[in-house]
Amino acid sequence: MNLILLSPTDFAPGSLSSNSPLPSNTPEPAPIIARLEDRRFQHIAEVHRAQVGDTMKVGLINGDIGDGEVIERGERHITLKVSLHRSPPPGLPLTLLLALPRPKMLKRTIQHATALGVKKLYLINAYRVEKSYWQSPWLAEDKLREQCLLGLEQAVDTAMPQIELRKRFKPFVEDELPELARDSLKLVAHPVTTSACPIDIQQQTTLAVGPEGGFIPYEVEKLQEAGFESVHLGPRILRVETALPVLLSRLFPAS
């Protein structure tokens, strides 16, 4: 937890309006008071071992980043005086289409993708996605959000990714994808191709990543019909959790 993430409900009534997270016309942001009781309190108490007067990095979910000063430490809560003064790092100019990974990998993959700056993620079906994966309790909205929070806390970011589930490949690719990917560079990671993954592009991109074992030829064809170009990562076959950081860090410069 490199960042304590706060939500509007953590703040004392009146100290933060969820509509206007920061008074925009004051040169110095006004301090706001947050009270934490959950795992964040435990982390601050047990890992930071923070005492009154200590400060730590905090951020408002979908808002700015700044400092939190401990102004009170109780048995089961901690009170922070919060000052937010800088923007989170920019997200990637990317829409990621990811064949739903097996449940064991799903959590890690969501965390990694979030930590790497993915802001739009479609978990999609593919022939080699086992049907049972769609029954995973980890696909519930609150569970996905938990993994995103872990990724944001890790990467010192506040902007929550938006995750969509699409359980049918064909209608998604035929009906929804053309509009979704319009005007973007369209790439599908596919080992069997001659084009290497491009590097440090500046463009808005839509990237499709298949399941373990890859997209089947029919799926690659459907994506190609939708304007996607196949790119490879070299002769090594990588797990999705390794391929994803490799793809994203080759495509986009560390800003």
Added chain:
Amino acid sequence: MNLILLSPTDFAPGSLSSNSPLPSNTPEPAPIIARLEDRRFQHIAEVHRAQVGDTMKVGLINGDIGDGEVIERGERHITLKVSLHRSPPPGLPLTLLLALPRPKMLKRTIQHATALGVKKLYLINAYRVEKSYWQSPWLAEDKLREQCLLGLEQAVDTAMPQIELRKRFKPFVEDELPELARDSLKLVAHPVTTSACPIDIQQQTTLAVGPEGGFIPYEVEKLQEAGFESVHLGPRILRVETALPVLLSRLFPAS
């Protein structure tokens, strides 16, 4: 398991000499017979569901890659006719110095590093490496080898990485590292610096990666004294298991 990895002991006596894994003076490699009984047999039987006549990708540890044809399938063993005819993908021109990760992460990190093509890995101590990590049973030679095998099987590679453990930071950096890193590009991944990680270099490289929380300033200084330049990956703080694929895929082109 994208590759069935064979060792000399799998082969029928006389079919393969461990000193000369391939007859070098014949244009067509002679077929060799391997008998498998362990988890590889189970994988071939249960995942491939291979029958007599089926072929699959096989490789000889530290040797070539080719095909294995099932010529016999028993209740508890399988016999392959093996023909090896191409080299494994090249390894990275890299010596990786990695602060020992926590045991939970160690296994995955070894697998990922191996899959990405790391061939020389030093697991080193650092201030933020907890002493207890050095007690992990996963540091035993056979356990490390197991994780390497998993990484090679994943990436369709045969060349076993060489892993060394160095439990004392200062003597390692002062006495051993200068010779080890001689004539290589020397980099240390460190968030607090102005130089971004270089991209697609062709040079032999020595890369130091710190523990969770990073190297402490003293350690960065010692590395700088040894000629290491600090490079960062952008504003996001990444877990070692994410940072490693990011670093390696930016430094080296997918060959």
